[in-house]
Amino acid sequence: MSLLLRRLGKLCHGKPAGALVKRSSLILSSNGYSSSSLLQTPPCFVLTVAPCGEDLGKLVIVKANEFCITDLEKKVPLDLVDTDHLVGASNGWVATLKDGGIVRLQDDLNPFASDTNPKRILLPPLVTLPRCQTQMVTNMAMSSSSPEDEDCVVSLKFFGPQLSFCKPGGKPEWTNIRIANPCFYSSPVVFSKKHGMFRILASGGYLIGSWDARIDKKSKPKFQRLRFRNVPKLSKTKRELLNSCCTSEHLVESGTTGETFLVKLYRRPRASGSEKMQTKALMVFKIDDEGNAVYTQDIGDLCIFISKSEPFCVPASSFPGMPSNRVAFLDFDENVYISVPYSNIIGGNCPYLAPYHIPPQNIV
DSSP states (O other), X not given: OHHXXXXXXXXXXXXXXXXXXXXXXXXXXXXXXXXXXXXXXXXXXXXXEEEEETTEEEEEEEETTTOOEEXXXXXXXXXXXXXXTEEEEETTEEEEEETTTEEEEEOTTOTTSOSXXXXXXXXXXXXXXXXXXXXXXXXXXXXXXXXXXXXOOEEEEEXXXXXXXXXXXXXXXXXXXXXXXXXXXTOOEEXXXXXXXXXXXXXXXXXXXXXXXXXXXXXXXXXXXXXXXXXXXXXXXXXXXXXXSEEEEEEEEOTTTOOEEEEEXXXXXXXXXXXXXXXXXXXXXXXXXTSEEEEESOOTTEEEEESSBOOEEEEGGGSTTOOSXXXXXXXXXXXXXXXXXXXXXXXXOOOXXXXXXXXXXXXX
Protein backbone atom coordinates (compact mmCIF):
# COMPACT_ATOMS: atom_id res chain seq x y z
CA MET A 1 0.00 0.00 0.00
CA SER A 2 2.89 2.38 0.69
CA LEU A 3 4.13 1.86 -2.88
CA LEU A 4 0.67 2.68 -4.18
CA LEU A 5 0.53 5.84 -2.05
CA ARG A 6 3.83 7.02 -3.53
CA ARG A 7 2.53 6.45 -7.05
CA LEU A 8 -0.69 8.24 -6.33
CA GLY A 9 1.38 11.03 -4.85
CA LYS A 10 3.26 11.38 -8.14
CA LEU A 11 -0.05 11.88 -9.90
CA CYS A 12 -0.93 14.74 -7.58
CA HIS A 13 1.01 17.51 -9.38
CA GLY A 14 4.21 16.74 -7.50
CA LYS A 15 2.68 16.81 -4.03
CA PRO A 16 4.22 14.33 -1.62
CA ALA A 17 2.40 11.15 -0.70
CA GLY A 18 1.85 12.60 2.75
CA ALA A 19 -0.45 15.16 1.15
CA LEU A 20 -2.92 12.43 0.32
CA VAL A 21 -5.96 12.75 2.54
CA LYS A 22 -9.36 11.12 2.80
CA ARG A 23 -11.93 13.50 1.43
CA SER A 24 -15.38 13.35 -0.05
CA SER A 25 -16.79 16.02 -2.32
CA LEU A 26 -19.41 16.75 -4.94
CA ILE A 27 -18.72 19.20 -7.73
CA LEU A 28 -21.26 21.61 -9.21
CA SER A 29 -20.65 21.17 -12.91
CA SER A 30 -22.21 23.52 -15.41
CA ASN A 31 -20.49 22.11 -18.50
CA GLY A 32 -19.24 18.72 -17.40
CA TYR A 33 -20.17 15.22 -18.50
CA SER A 34 -23.78 16.30 -19.08
CA SER A 35 -24.93 19.34 -21.01
CA SER A 36 -26.94 20.97 -18.23
CA SER A 37 -26.14 22.47 -14.83
CA LEU A 38 -26.27 19.52 -12.47
CA LEU A 39 -24.56 18.55 -9.27
CA GLN A 40 -22.11 15.88 -10.34
CA THR A 41 -19.50 13.63 -8.81
CA PRO A 42 -15.97 13.64 -10.24
CA PRO A 43 -14.77 10.68 -12.31
CA CYS A 44 -13.32 7.93 -10.14
CA PHE A 45 -12.37 4.28 -9.99
CA VAL A 46 -12.53 1.53 -7.36
CA LEU A 47 -9.05 0.98 -6.00
CA THR A 48 -9.95 -2.07 -3.93
CA VAL A 49 -12.65 -3.64 -1.79
CA ALA A 50 -11.63 -3.97 1.87
CA PRO A 51 -13.13 -7.10 3.53
CA CYS A 52 -15.36 -6.27 6.49
CA GLY A 53 -16.98 -9.63 7.31
CA GLU A 54 -19.97 -11.66 6.11
CA ASP A 55 -18.47 -11.93 2.59
CA LEU A 56 -18.79 -8.17 2.20
CA GLY A 57 -16.22 -5.46 1.59
CA LYS A 58 -16.12 -1.66 1.74
CA LEU A 59 -15.31 0.30 -1.39
CA VAL A 60 -12.04 2.22 -1.53
CA ILE A 61 -11.97 4.72 -4.39
CA VAL A 62 -9.71 7.29 -6.05
CA LYS A 63 -11.23 10.47 -7.49
CA ALA A 64 -9.70 11.79 -10.69
CA ASN A 65 -9.47 15.38 -9.45
CA GLU A 66 -8.06 14.61 -6.00
CA PHE A 67 -5.71 11.62 -6.45
CA CYS A 68 -6.29 10.58 -2.88
CA ILE A 69 -7.58 7.35 -1.42
CA THR A 70 -11.11 7.65 -0.06
CA ASP A 71 -12.54 4.93 2.19
CA LEU A 72 -16.30 4.59 1.86
CA GLU A 73 -18.85 2.95 4.09
CA LYS A 74 -20.59 1.40 1.11
CA LYS A 75 -20.47 -2.40 1.25
CA VAL A 76 -20.52 -4.75 -1.74
CA PRO A 77 -20.35 -8.54 -2.13
CA LEU A 78 -16.73 -9.63 -2.29
CA ASP A 79 -17.47 -12.13 -5.04
CA LEU A 80 -18.51 -9.24 -7.29
CA VAL A 81 -14.86 -8.40 -7.96
CA ASP A 82 -14.18 -11.96 -9.09
CA THR A 83 -12.57 -11.28 -12.45
CA ASP A 84 -13.89 -14.57 -13.81
CA HIS A 85 -17.43 -13.17 -13.72
CA LEU A 86 -16.99 -9.44 -14.42
CA VAL A 87 -17.17 -8.93 -18.18
CA GLY A 88 -17.66 -5.20 -18.68
CA ALA A 89 -18.90 -1.88 -17.40
CA SER A 90 -20.55 1.31 -18.60
CA ASN A 91 -21.49 4.48 -16.71
CA GLY A 92 -21.03 2.88 -13.29
CA TRP A 93 -22.96 -0.31 -14.11
CA VAL A 94 -21.07 -3.60 -14.30
CA ALA A 95 -22.04 -6.75 -16.15
CA THR A 96 -21.43 -10.23 -14.77
CA LEU A 97 -21.67 -13.44 -16.76
CA LYS A 98 -22.52 -16.62 -14.89
CA ASP A 99 -22.95 -20.25 -15.94
CA GLY A 100 -25.75 -20.79 -18.39
CA GLY A 101 -25.06 -17.53 -20.21
CA ILE A 102 -26.91 -15.42 -17.64
CA VAL A 103 -25.95 -11.74 -17.76
CA ARG A 104 -26.71 -9.51 -14.79
CA LEU A 105 -26.31 -5.74 -14.66
CA GLN A 106 -25.75 -4.12 -11.27
CA ASP A 107 -24.66 -0.80 -9.80
CA ASP A 108 -22.90 -2.08 -6.66
CA LEU A 109 -19.46 -0.79 -7.72
CA ASN A 110 -20.82 2.70 -8.36
CA PRO A 111 -19.71 4.55 -5.20
CA PHE A 112 -22.57 7.02 -5.55
CA ALA A 113 -25.40 4.50 -6.03
CA SER A 114 -27.59 3.32 -3.17
CA ASP A 115 -25.90 1.17 -0.55
CA THR A 116 -29.12 -0.18 0.97
CA ASN A 117 -30.98 -0.74 -2.30
CA PRO A 118 -28.53 -1.92 -4.98
CA LYS A 119 -30.05 -2.36 -8.43
CA ARG A 120 -29.82 -5.70 -10.20
CA ILE A 121 -31.18 -6.36 -13.70
CA LEU A 122 -31.23 -9.87 -15.11
CA LEU A 123 -30.99 -10.21 -18.88
CA PRO A 124 -32.15 -13.27 -20.85
CA PRO A 125 -29.70 -16.16 -21.39
CA LEU A 126 -27.28 -15.46 -24.20
CA VAL A 127 -27.87 -17.05 -27.57
CA THR A 128 -24.72 -18.15 -29.39
CA LEU A 129 -24.72 -17.84 -33.16
CA PRO A 130 -23.27 -20.70 -35.25
CA ARG A 131 -19.45 -20.64 -35.37
CA CYS A 132 -19.39 -17.99 -32.64
CA GLN A 133 -18.74 -18.02 -28.88
CA THR A 134 -20.28 -16.09 -25.97
CA GLN A 135 -17.97 -17.04 -23.10
CA MET A 136 -15.24 -14.47 -23.75
CA VAL A 137 -16.61 -10.93 -23.71
CA THR A 138 -14.66 -7.99 -25.10
CA ASN A 139 -16.73 -5.31 -23.36
CA MET A 140 -20.14 -3.76 -22.73
CA ALA A 141 -21.64 -0.48 -23.95
CA MET A 142 -24.98 1.25 -23.31
CA SER A 143 -26.99 3.77 -25.31
CA SER A 144 -27.95 5.77 -22.20
CA SER A 145 -26.70 6.30 -18.66
CA SER A 146 -28.90 3.62 -17.09
CA PRO A 147 -30.31 0.28 -18.30
CA GLU A 148 -33.50 1.25 -16.45
CA ASP A 149 -34.23 3.90 -19.08
CA GLU A 150 -37.07 2.78 -21.30
CA ASP A 151 -35.12 3.15 -24.55
CA CYS A 152 -31.72 2.03 -23.28
CA VAL A 153 -29.99 -0.61 -25.40
CA VAL A 154 -27.20 -2.73 -23.90
CA SER A 155 -24.58 -4.14 -26.23
CA LEU A 156 -22.13 -6.96 -25.57
CA LYS A 157 -19.18 -7.47 -27.91
CA PHE A 158 -17.63 -10.94 -27.85
CA PHE A 159 -14.21 -12.03 -29.03
CA GLY A 160 -14.91 -13.15 -32.55
CA PRO A 161 -17.75 -12.21 -34.90
CA GLN A 162 -20.75 -11.94 -32.54
CA LEU A 163 -22.26 -8.62 -31.43
CA SER A 164 -25.42 -8.74 -29.29
CA PHE A 165 -28.02 -6.15 -28.25
CA CYS A 166 -30.72 -6.21 -25.59
CA LYS A 167 -33.29 -3.63 -24.46
CA PRO A 168 -33.85 -4.24 -20.72
CA GLY A 169 -36.66 -1.68 -20.42
CA GLY A 170 -38.80 -3.28 -23.11
CA LYS A 171 -39.38 -6.95 -23.80
CA PRO A 172 -35.84 -8.15 -23.08
CA GLU A 173 -34.47 -10.44 -25.73
CA TRP A 174 -31.16 -10.64 -27.53
CA THR A 175 -30.68 -9.46 -31.08
CA ASN A 176 -27.52 -11.10 -32.39
CA ILE A 177 -25.41 -9.99 -35.31
CA ARG A 178 -22.59 -11.84 -37.00
CA ILE A 179 -19.87 -9.41 -38.10
CA ALA A 180 -18.33 -10.42 -41.41
CA ASN A 181 -15.05 -8.48 -41.30
CA PRO A 182 -12.41 -10.18 -39.08
CA CYS A 183 -10.79 -6.76 -38.42
CA PHE A 184 -13.56 -6.12 -35.86
CA TYR A 185 -13.28 -9.46 -34.01
CA SER A 186 -11.06 -8.29 -31.13
CA SER A 187 -12.24 -4.67 -30.91
CA PRO A 188 -14.52 -3.16 -28.22
CA VAL A 189 -17.89 -1.54 -28.91
CA VAL A 190 -18.84 2.01 -27.86
CA PHE A 191 -22.03 4.02 -28.18
CA SER A 192 -22.00 7.32 -30.04
CA LYS A 193 -24.63 9.81 -28.89
CA LYS A 194 -23.63 12.01 -31.81
CA HIS A 195 -24.50 9.34 -34.37
CA GLY A 196 -27.07 7.40 -32.32
CA MET A 197 -25.25 4.18 -33.18
CA PHE A 198 -23.00 1.55 -31.65
CA ARG A 199 -19.56 1.84 -33.20
CA ILE A 200 -16.53 -0.46 -33.42
CA LEU A 201 -13.07 0.64 -34.47
CA ALA A 202 -11.34 -2.05 -36.51
CA SER A 203 -7.94 -3.36 -35.46
CA GLY A 204 -5.33 -0.95 -36.79
CA GLY A 205 -7.75 1.97 -36.62
CA TYR A 206 -8.43 2.38 -40.34
CA LEU A 207 -12.14 1.52 -40.36
CA ILE A 208 -15.18 2.28 -38.18
CA GLY A 209 -18.30 0.11 -38.31
CA SER A 210 -21.61 1.47 -37.01
CA TRP A 211 -24.73 -0.48 -36.03
CA ASP A 212 -28.15 1.09 -35.42
CA ALA A 213 -29.20 1.26 -31.77
CA ARG A 214 -32.82 0.49 -32.69
CA ILE A 215 -32.02 -3.24 -32.80
CA ASP A 216 -33.34 -3.89 -36.28
CA LYS A 217 -31.95 -7.14 -37.62
CA LYS A 218 -32.56 -5.94 -41.18
CA SER A 219 -30.60 -2.72 -40.82
CA LYS A 220 -27.19 -2.87 -42.45
CA PRO A 221 -24.07 -1.55 -40.73
CA LYS A 222 -22.40 1.60 -41.99
CA PHE A 223 -18.68 1.80 -42.56
CA GLN A 224 -16.34 4.76 -42.54
CA ARG A 225 -12.77 4.45 -43.75
CA LEU A 226 -10.30 6.69 -41.95
CA ARG A 227 -7.43 8.61 -43.56
CA PHE A 228 -4.62 9.53 -41.19
CA ARG A 229 -3.42 13.11 -41.58
CA ASN A 230 -0.58 15.16 -40.13
CA VAL A 231 1.17 12.02 -38.82
CA PRO A 232 4.48 13.14 -37.27
CA LYS A 233 7.83 12.01 -38.60
CA LEU A 234 9.44 9.81 -35.98
CA SER A 235 13.06 9.51 -35.04
CA LYS A 236 14.70 6.10 -35.46
CA THR A 237 14.69 5.65 -31.67
CA LYS A 238 10.98 6.50 -31.35
CA ARG A 239 10.10 4.30 -34.32
CA GLU A 240 11.95 1.33 -32.81
CA LEU A 241 10.21 1.93 -29.48
CA LEU A 242 6.74 1.92 -31.05
CA ASN A 243 7.55 -1.13 -33.16
CA SER A 244 8.51 -3.01 -29.98
CA CYS A 245 5.09 -2.36 -28.41
CA CYS A 246 1.65 -3.88 -28.59
CA THR A 247 -0.80 -1.33 -29.96
CA SER A 248 -4.44 -0.85 -28.99
CA GLU A 249 -6.86 1.62 -30.57
CA HIS A 250 -9.69 3.32 -28.69
CA LEU A 251 -12.62 5.38 -29.96
CA VAL A 252 -13.97 8.03 -27.57
CA GLU A 253 -16.50 10.82 -28.00
CA SER A 254 -16.86 14.11 -26.14
CA GLY A 255 -20.46 14.83 -25.20
CA THR A 256 -19.67 18.49 -24.57
CA THR A 257 -17.68 19.40 -27.69
CA GLY A 258 -19.07 16.81 -30.11
CA GLU A 259 -15.54 15.77 -31.07
CA THR A 260 -14.51 12.18 -31.73
CA PHE A 261 -11.00 10.98 -30.91
CA LEU A 262 -8.95 7.93 -31.81
CA VAL A 263 -6.37 7.12 -29.15
CA LYS A 264 -3.51 4.74 -29.90
CA LEU A 265 -1.78 3.29 -26.85
CA TYR A 266 1.61 1.60 -27.10
CA ARG A 267 2.48 -0.90 -24.36
CA ARG A 268 5.10 -3.59 -23.83
CA PRO A 269 6.18 -5.91 -21.01
CA ARG A 270 7.77 -4.07 -18.11
CA ALA A 271 10.77 -6.40 -18.20
CA SER A 272 11.91 -9.45 -20.10
CA GLY A 273 9.65 -12.36 -19.21
CA SER A 274 7.28 -10.15 -17.21
CA GLU A 275 3.53 -10.41 -17.64
CA LYS A 276 3.00 -6.81 -16.48
CA MET A 277 2.49 -4.37 -19.32
CA GLN A 278 3.76 -0.81 -19.24
CA THR A 279 2.52 2.11 -21.34
CA LYS A 280 5.36 3.69 -23.32
CA ALA A 281 3.65 6.17 -25.66
CA LEU A 282 0.38 7.34 -27.17
CA MET A 283 -0.94 9.12 -30.23
CA VAL A 284 -4.23 11.01 -30.42
CA PHE A 285 -6.17 11.72 -33.62
CA LYS A 286 -9.23 13.91 -34.05
CA ILE A 287 -11.77 12.39 -36.48
CA ASP A 288 -13.94 14.66 -38.62
CA ASP A 289 -17.17 13.82 -40.44
CA GLU A 290 -15.28 13.13 -43.69
CA GLY A 291 -13.18 10.41 -42.08
CA ASN A 292 -9.97 12.39 -41.69
CA ALA A 293 -8.07 11.30 -38.59
CA VAL A 294 -5.83 14.28 -37.87
CA TYR A 295 -2.95 13.85 -35.44
CA THR A 296 -3.15 16.30 -32.56
CA GLN A 297 -1.19 17.19 -29.45
CA ASP A 298 -3.95 19.40 -28.11
CA ILE A 299 -7.36 18.19 -26.94
CA GLY A 300 -7.88 21.42 -25.04
CA ASP A 301 -9.64 21.33 -21.70
CA LEU A 302 -10.60 17.67 -22.07
CA CYS A 303 -9.39 14.64 -20.14
CA ILE A 304 -9.98 11.24 -21.77
CA PHE A 305 -10.63 8.16 -19.61
CA ILE A 306 -9.81 4.72 -21.02
CA SER A 307 -10.24 1.52 -19.03
CA LYS A 308 -12.07 -1.79 -19.25
CA SER A 309 -15.24 0.27 -19.00
CA GLU A 310 -16.78 2.19 -21.90
CA PRO A 311 -14.45 5.18 -22.49
CA PHE A 312 -15.50 8.80 -21.97
CA CYS A 313 -14.06 12.29 -21.67
CA VAL A 314 -14.90 15.32 -19.55
CA PRO A 315 -13.85 18.98 -19.40
CA ALA A 316 -11.15 19.11 -16.74
CA SER A 317 -12.14 22.65 -15.68
CA SER A 318 -15.47 21.29 -14.44
CA PHE A 319 -13.63 19.39 -11.71
CA PRO A 320 -11.00 21.52 -9.94
CA GLY A 321 -7.71 19.69 -9.58
CA MET A 322 -8.15 17.52 -12.66
CA PRO A 323 -5.35 17.91 -15.26
CA SER A 324 -6.43 18.85 -18.78
CA ASN A 325 -5.06 17.68 -22.14
CA ARG A 326 -4.45 14.26 -20.60
CA VAL A 327 -5.41 10.63 -21.15
CA ALA A 328 -6.10 8.54 -18.05
CA PHE A 329 -5.52 4.83 -18.65
CA LEU A 330 -6.49 2.04 -16.24
CA ASP A 331 -5.99 -1.69 -16.73
CA PHE A 332 -5.78 -4.77 -14.52
CA ASP A 333 -2.10 -4.09 -13.82
CA GLU A 334 -1.53 -0.39 -14.59
CA ASN A 335 -2.82 3.09 -13.79
CA VAL A 336 -1.26 6.05 -15.62
CA TYR A 337 -1.92 9.62 -16.73
CA ILE A 338 -0.40 10.51 -20.10
CA SER A 339 0.25 14.04 -21.34
CA VAL A 340 -1.12 14.46 -24.87
CA PRO A 341 1.40 17.18 -25.90
CA TYR A 342 4.53 15.46 -24.60
CA SER A 343 3.59 11.81 -23.92
CA ASN A 344 4.89 12.21 -20.37
CA ILE A 345 3.64 9.26 -18.35
CA ILE A 346 2.94 9.46 -14.61
CA GLY A 347 1.85 6.39 -12.66
CA GLY A 348 2.85 2.75 -12.66
CA ASN A 349 2.00 -0.89 -12.15
CA CYS A 350 -0.33 -2.13 -9.42
CA PRO A 351 -3.07 -4.78 -9.48
CA TYR A 352 -6.67 -3.60 -9.91
CA LEU A 353 -9.55 -6.06 -9.51
CA ALA A 354 -12.13 -3.84 -11.22
CA PRO A 355 -10.30 -1.49 -13.63
CA TYR A 356 -13.34 0.57 -14.57
CA HIS A 357 -13.37 4.35 -14.75
CA ILE A 358 -16.74 5.66 -13.55
CA PRO A 359 -17.90 8.85 -15.28
CA PRO A 360 -19.54 11.76 -13.43
CA GLN A 361 -22.82 10.81 -11.81
CA ASN A 362 -25.74 13.23 -11.47
CA ILE A 363 -26.86 13.88 -7.91
CA VAL A 364 -30.62 13.90 -7.77
